[in-house]
Amino acid sequence: MIYTRNDIELELNKILAEKLAEGFVVFTSRDTAGHQGEVFKIFLRKGKTIGVLYLDGERKIYNNEWWRNGEVLHLYWAVYPADYPNRTFWLKDAEVVTDKCYYVLGRGYYGNDDTCFADEETAKEADQKRYNRSMERQKNFKADPELNISDPAVRKKVVDILRRHVKGAKWMTYKSLVSAKLRHDNSSRYIRYQLEAFEQLPDGKERFHKVVISETVREG
Numbered sequence: 519m520i521y522t523r524n525d526i527e528l529e530l531n532k533i534l535a536e537k538l539a540e541g542f543v544v545f546t547s548r549d550t551a552g553h554q555g556e557v558f559k560i561f562l563r564k565g566k567t568i569g570v571l572y573l574d575g576e577r578k579i580y581n582n583e584w585w586r587n588g589e590v591l592h593l594y595w596a597v598y599p600a601d602y603p604n605r606t607f608w609l610k611d612a613e614v615v616t617d618k619c620y621y622v623l624g625r626g627y628y629g630n631d632d633t634c635f636a637d638e639e640t641a642k643e644a645d646q647k648r649y650n651r652s653m654e655r656q657k658n659f660k661a662d663p664e665l666n667i668s669d670p671a672v673r674k675k676v677v678d679i680l681r682r683h684v685k686g687a688k689w690m691t692y693k694s695l696v697s698a699k700l701r702h703d704n705s706s707r708y709i710r711y712q713l714e715a716f717e718q719l720p721d722g723k724e725r726f727h728k729v730v731i732s733e734t735v736r737e738g
Contacts, residue, residue, distance in 0.1 A: 569615075572609060
C-alpha cells in the first residue's frame, strides 16, 4: 500500500472526527503549548481524560538484511494517566493507544510534503530492490589503471584538461601533478569516463580534482 501526505492527513482527520463524535473537545490549555519535535499535534479532552493525536517521525537503523536506514512517520493516539500532574503535557508521558506507521520510500524525509510512504511490507520490498540494483551497479564499476604521468605528453594533457574544466585547478602546474587516473563508470544509464588527479600544493598538502571528460547514454 502506498500513501501520500494527503492520505495521512485524511486518516488523521478521520480519527479526529471519531474522537469528537465520542464527546472529546479540543483542549487548548497553555500546558499543552510548546514544540517537542513532533510534526503535528492536537490535544483533546473528555471530562478528566486528556488525549493527544499527533504525528511524530523516527529514524530507525535496521539489520543489514534489508533496511539499513529507515524513516518512519507515526500517527499516534495517546492518553495521559488520570493522575497526571497539571504541568507541561509531555508527549513521551502519554500512553500510546494506537500507532499507525508510515514508512518512507526511497531516501525521502518524513517531514517533506512530497514524500511517499508505504506499509512495512511494501517498504521492505522496495528497499530490497533498491539494494539489489545498487549491488548490480557496483559490478559494472571499475577503476582503470593509473595514467603514466612520467610521460611529458600525458602529464601535459592531464593538466591542460584540469585547468580548462576545474576551477580549483586553474593555476595548477605540470610539476605539481602527483597522480592521475581514468575511472570508467558504467553504473547508471550513462557511460562516463572521469579524470581524477591529485595536485601537490606549495605547503606539501595534496588537492583532489575530478572532471567528467566523456558521457554517453547507455543504449536500451
